[in-house]
Amino acid sequence: MFEIPDDRKYLESHEWTTTEGDAVRIGISDFAQDELGDVVFVELPAEGDELAAGEEFGVVESIKAVSDLYAPISGTVTAVNEELFDAPELLNDDPYGDGWMLELEPADESEFDDLLSPEEYREQTE
Amino acid sequence: MNFDQARFSRDDEYEPLLSEKDSTTVEVDSEGVLPDDLTRDELTLPALSEPQLARHYTRLSQMNYSVELGPYPLGSCTMKYNPSFTEDVAADPNAGVHPDRSDRTIQGTLGLLHGLQEYLADIGGMDAVTLQPPAGAAGEFTGILVAKAYHESRGDDRSEIIIPSSAHGTNFASAAMAGYDVVELPSDDDGRVDMEALDAAISEETAALMLTNPNTLGLFERDIVDIAEMVHDAGGLLYYDGANLNALLGRARPGDMGFDIMHYNVHKTFATPHGGGGPGAGPVGVVEELAEFLPSPMVRETAAGYEQYEPESSIGKVHGFAGNWLVLVKAYAYIARLGDAGLADASAKAVLNANYLASQIDLEVPYGPFHHEFAATSGDRDAADVAKRMLDYGVHPPTTKWPELVSQAMLTEPTEVEDKASLDDLAHAFNAAYADSDEALETAPTKTSARRIDQVSAARNPRLSWQALGDDE
Numbered sequence: 001m002f003e004i005p006d007d008r009k010y011l012e013s014h015e016w017t018t019t020e021g022d023a024v025r026i027g028i029s030d031f032a033q034d035e036l037g038d039v040v041f042v043e044l045p046a047e048g049d050e051l052a053a054g055e056e057f058g059v060v061e062s063i064k065a066v067s068d069l070y071a072p073i074s075g076t077v078t079a080v081n082e083e084l085f086d087a088p089e090l091l092n093d094d095p096y097g098d099g100w101m102l103e104l105e106p107a108d109e110s111e112f113d114d115l116l117s118p119e120e121y122r123e124q125t126e
Numbered sequence: 127m128n129f130d131q132a133r134f135s136r137d138d139e140y141e142p143l144l145s146e147k148d149s150t151t152v153e154v155d156s157e158g159v160l161p162d163d164l165t166r167d168e169l170t171l172p173a174l175s176e177p178q179l180a181r182h183y184t185r186l187s188q189m190n191y192s193v194e195l196g197p198y199p200l201g202s203c204t205m206k207y208n209p210s211f212t213e214d215v216a217a218d219p220n221a222g223v224h225p226d227r228s229d230r231t232i233q234g235t236l237g238l239l240h241g242l243q244e245y246l247a248d249i250g251g252m253d254a255v256t257l258q259p260p261a262g263a264a265g266e267f268t269g270i271l272v273a274k275a276y277h278e279s280r281g282d283d284r285s286e287i288i289i290p291s292s293a294h295g296t297n298f299a300s301a302a303m304a305g306y307d308v309v310e311l312p313s314d315d316d317g318r319v320d321m322e323a324l325d326a327a328i329s330e331e332t333a334a335l336m337l338t339n340p341n342t343l344g345l346f347e348r349d350i351v352d353i354a355e356m357v358h359d360a361g362g363l364l365y366y367d368g369a370n371l372n373a374l375l376g377r378a379r380p381g382d383m384g385f386d387i388m389h390y391n392v393h394k395t396f397a398t399p400h401g402g403g404g405p406g407a408g409p410v411g412v413v414e415e416l417a418e419f420l421p422s423p424m425v426r427e428t429a430a431g432y433e434q435y436e437p438e439s440s441i442g443k444v445h446g447f448a449g450n451w452l453v454l455v456k457a458y459a460y461i462a463r464l465g466d467a468g469l470a471d472a473s474a475k476a477v478l479n480a481n482y483l484a485s486q487i488d489l490e491v492p493y494g495p496f497h498h499e500f501a502a503t504s505g506d507r508d509a510a511d512v513a514k515r516m517l518d519y520g521v522h523p524p525t526t527k528w529p530e531l532v533s534q535a536m537l538t539e540p541t542e543v544e545d546k547a548s549l550d551d552l553a554h555a556f557n558a559a560y561a562d563s564d565e566a567l568e569t570a571p572t573k574t575s576a577r578r579i580d581q582v583s584a585a586r587n588p589r590l591s592w593q594a595l596g597d598d599e
Contacts, residue, residue, distance in 0.1 A: 088586065
């Protein structure tokens with residue numbers, strides 16, 4: 001059973017986003033890190049970059065696979081978790097905490113309505 | 127077959143480096159040779175006797191594996207045995223000419239280069255061939271630059287190159303390096319080019335379509351003539367990646383299928399050494415209309431003998447002089463020794479060997495009929511684990527987990543060099559590894575000099591230079 005916290009929303013492609021506050025955090029789910037296996041490399045955008053919902057924003061690479069990352073919502077990147085560059089294992093150890101990837105200032109909060117609820121995402125992974 | 131690889135180690139450390147065996151400071155007299163600030167008077171070097179040195183390298187070679195030890199069926203790589211007579215030819219003192227010598231004094235050298243240009247043009251059905259690109263990927267890049275120069279010369283500004291998703295990664299890189307946007311083409315249910323998707327992808331922006339035939343699954347692209355017509359009707363060019371030419375050698379020619387540009391991997395098809403990063407060659411052939419754009423110099427035959435010349439609208443140089451000359455000598459020697467009948471025999475045996483091997487293994491092969499290689503699947507077992515276990519049975523495993531079209535793919539290409547006994551050894555390795563316990567697979571290999579490698583640490587903390595050997599971290 002994979003951990004799927006109730007306080008955030010999800011994309012079918014396994015990214016999560018928080019939904020509260022001026023800046024929201026984005027990362028990948030517990031299910032995603034387990035599927036990928038040991039993550040060895042992460043590529044993320046720079047602060048100030050503009051992302052559109054559904055747009056590729058980076059790449060995560062494990063021993064098994066290379067996967068594109070997709071933005072759950074549109075917005076401006078306000079922070080990047082640079083620790084992931086030196087310690088990509090944080091994505092495996094703590095995908096919802098220290099393994100966060102980006103902070104985004106949302107451009108259009110109505111986009112949250114298009115995302116999967118924790119229950120819907122749980123159904124997808126089962 | 128039983129297999130236990132040599133393993134020289136002490137306290138769990140492998141055969142030490144020469145510098146760890148001895149380091150002696152040698153004084154040298156550099157007085158007057160070069161300015162003082164550019165020279166040293168002392169050098170620290172390993173000072174070992176010849177037998178110590180010979181043992182060091184012999185031990186390393188025994189801890190290694192090569193096609194001279196056993197089968198090496200690395201799919202898509204065509205790991206042919208490199209005949210030793212080609213080394214003898216390349217070692218001939220007459221091959222050691224300075225590249226700046228005048229044409230008139232190196233007629234033999236130029237004659238060989240011209241002969242190889244002609245051989246390759248004939249084999250590929252092309253009109254002109256450059257021998258200059260120093261590797262297969264460099265050949266791709268050269269070919270795409272030629273395509274670009276052709277379009278530009280017509281005032282035709284095109285921005286896209288279409289590549290099947292199953293193509294070699296170098297295709298995407300070559301197109302992107304030449305400044306093109308890549309349009310990825312999906313495969314159809316049979317594992318071939320999806321004709322509807324191709325129709326949708328082709329436009330006035332299409333500079334070229336890059337294909338290999340047979341494709342990465344070993345399948346012949348049956349619609350190739352229609353594909354060529356579609357690309358040409360839109361004003362685009364058709365590029366042939368020579369990776370799988372070994373399947374067609376002496377039997378079918380890319381030029382006759384409608385390809386306009388191709389590269390040859392001489393280390394695959396023509397049995398020159400796979401470089402290990404060393405000198406290689408990736409000649410490029412083109413049709414008449416594109417010949418004026420090829421790199422300089424080319425060699426031609428005139429009434430007065432052979433001469434080097436620069437094509438009229440040449441893209442310039444992609445490497446020094448004629449390319450990696452001694453590799454070209456080996457390719458020439460191989461082609462000349464085999465002749466028409468020998469080359470056709472090589473492709474026949476390559477296809478026969480792949481099909482015999484596939485018939486002897488317990489793994490499913492989802493796509494066919496195939497030519498010189500096949501993508502088996504290890505199903506619910508991890509292909510990398512099965513491959514590592516195959517090492518314990520004394521063979522090199524196939525390419526794993528590629529192409530991605532087949533889940534847990536084991537892309538296998540035995541080449542024509544294996545006989546029935548060695549194909550049976552390979553089949554045994556496949557079947558025994560596939561049937562082994564989970565524990566055997568997860569701990570393999572156990573009989574090789576290097577055991578299970580920690581891939582995670584290697585990827586997370588790469589040591590990329592000799593200086594990193596001193597790092598304890």
